[in-house]
Amino acid sequence: MRFIFKTDYDQDIRIFKHSGYWYSYSILLLVLAMAPFVLGNYLQSQLVFVFIYATVGISLLILVGFTGQASLGHAAFLAIGAYTSAYCQQHGVPFVVYFPLAGILTGMVGVLVGFPALRLQGIYLVIATISFGAIVEEILARWESVTHGNEGMKLRTLELFGQAVPRDSPGFYFLCLAVLILVILATLNLLRSPTGRAFVAIRDSETAAKSMGIDVAAYKVRSFGISATITGLAGCLYAHKLSFISPEMFTLLLSIEFIIVIIIGGIFSLHGAVLGAIFIVMIDPFLTTLKDDLPGMIGNLVHVFGADVPTASKVQDQAASIASAPGLKGAIYGLIIVGFILFEPTGLYGRWLKIKLYFQTFPMYKAATFKRQKTYVKSERNR
Structure with a gap:
């Protein structure tokens, strides 16, 4: 058994608690870097979906696992990020612009959803997020001048700094892996910050959080916004991976799959989001x-x-x-x-x-x- 003798307070908030983490994660990263050159196209494609689903799972962990808010509408956030990317690409906007734009726009919508959700809890909040998903799906089907309705939208091959990055190439694989790693590191730092600690306090007891001076309403809205932003980034990658999107792809069943990711993997750990994504992608x-x-x-x-x-x-x-x-x-x-x-x-x-x-x-x-x-x-x- 490993015993950790702490000598200062900084050890409590370190990302890696001891040297064993460095070795294990370095080996895992090396294996993932070698995977596209060893595995076939099918398994490589499945790993890309694992990365995308894990990214969405982490966004759900921030909202559900760490803040204690329920959501069955994350397929709608994914759709907003995907359609933003498709629309911008059709108008000649480069990837380095519309990729963060998809996250920002989706985050703004998440904030708007978070405000009415302040008055709701439990099953009522679940019903509200389901309704939000149904509204977004209907808008995507009816707003034909932007979304092309039920005909859907095609996406061209992603171009990054003037270089084409096909969806089945190792380049796209490493792009999705890099986004997942950055999201994990950002979330770990978020949880170490006062904002992350406020999220956990709200989850454990809103009454105790209020007594400590935490603005519960503001942090709930912030949680919705951060979660939606990450999902919007995943939506951009999801759209490029499929190369075609339509409203019927972003239904309640997809939101349920995202919930399954964190329930099966573990609702209180980032490791759980990755394990749940592996399970849900490989079970199909x-x-x-x-x-x-x-x-x-x-x-x-x-x-x-x-x-x-x-x-x-x-x-x-x-x-x-x-x-x-x-x-x-x-x-x-x-x-x-x-x-x-x-x-x-x-x-x-x-x-x-x-x-x-x-x-x-x-x-x-x-x-x-x-x-x-x-x-x-x-x-x-x-x-």
């Missing part, structure tokens, strides 16, 4: 493969256990019809969320911490170590 090809292969496997198993060929074929056809049923993907996502909430509310990263602590303290590990003791301010006990 897994479910597709399972849907294609599972009926045949079931038919073969039925035949092995003594059924005749017609019966096995009938069972296989029934399994195939179930696998192709509409809404199956959403049902599986729902079961996954319920499973994590019931059995592992701290997500994949929380499970990793438990496993690591178990081996560090074996045989003295106590199962109650991670059991959260909920405390209340006296004025909040009857709520």
Whole structure:
């Protein structure tokens, strides 16, 4: 077990707590730098989506995990960033201009959404963000002079400093990786700042935060703005990766996928956003493969256990019809969320911490170590 002996207060806010972090993250960065030259185009493309989803997951962590505000409208913020990029590119604006512009414009919209959200909490705030997403989707479909309506918009190959950066090239891969690293570093510094500490105080207890002189309303709006800005930057990269965008791509289901990212990964850690993004991006090809292969496997198993060929074929056809049923993907996502909430509310990263602590303290590990003791301010006990 590693023991850290602290000798000054600066050690409490260091990004890397000890030298082991430098070695492990350096190795991880080296592996990611080698990945596009070793992996095929498909896996490289999947890693790009992991980077983009992880960026959105971090933006949701700032709003949901660190400030305690609910949101099911981040697909709308992603859409605003994507359409801003497409519109600017069509009018000859360079990438170095419309990339930050997409984040700034989306952040301004996030601030506007944050103001009415000040009077809402819990399920009412969730309903408000769902309504916001539906409004944005309808605007994108109806404002044909700007968004081309349901016909969608195509994006040309990204150009950076006069050089073309195709969406399947290593250059685009490194661009998305660089944006993710910068967002992670910026978020870590944000959490070490008074603003980040105010976010956490609001999440833990608004009453206690007010008593400490924190302007709760201002920080909630600021949280919405920062979260939307990061999502807008991810929307720009998302649009270039797909090279075509349309309103039906930014639905409530996409917002639910983003929520799944932080629930599965871990809602209180930046590591959780990355782990959740890996899970949500890689589960799609897994479910597709399972849907294609599972009926045949079931038919073969039925035949092995003594059924005749017609019966096995009938069972296989029934399994195939179930696998192709509409809404199956959403049902599986729902079961996954319920499973994590019931059995592992701290997500994949929380499970990793438990496993690591178990081996560090074996045989003295106590199962109650991670059991959260909920405390209340006296004025909040009857709520």
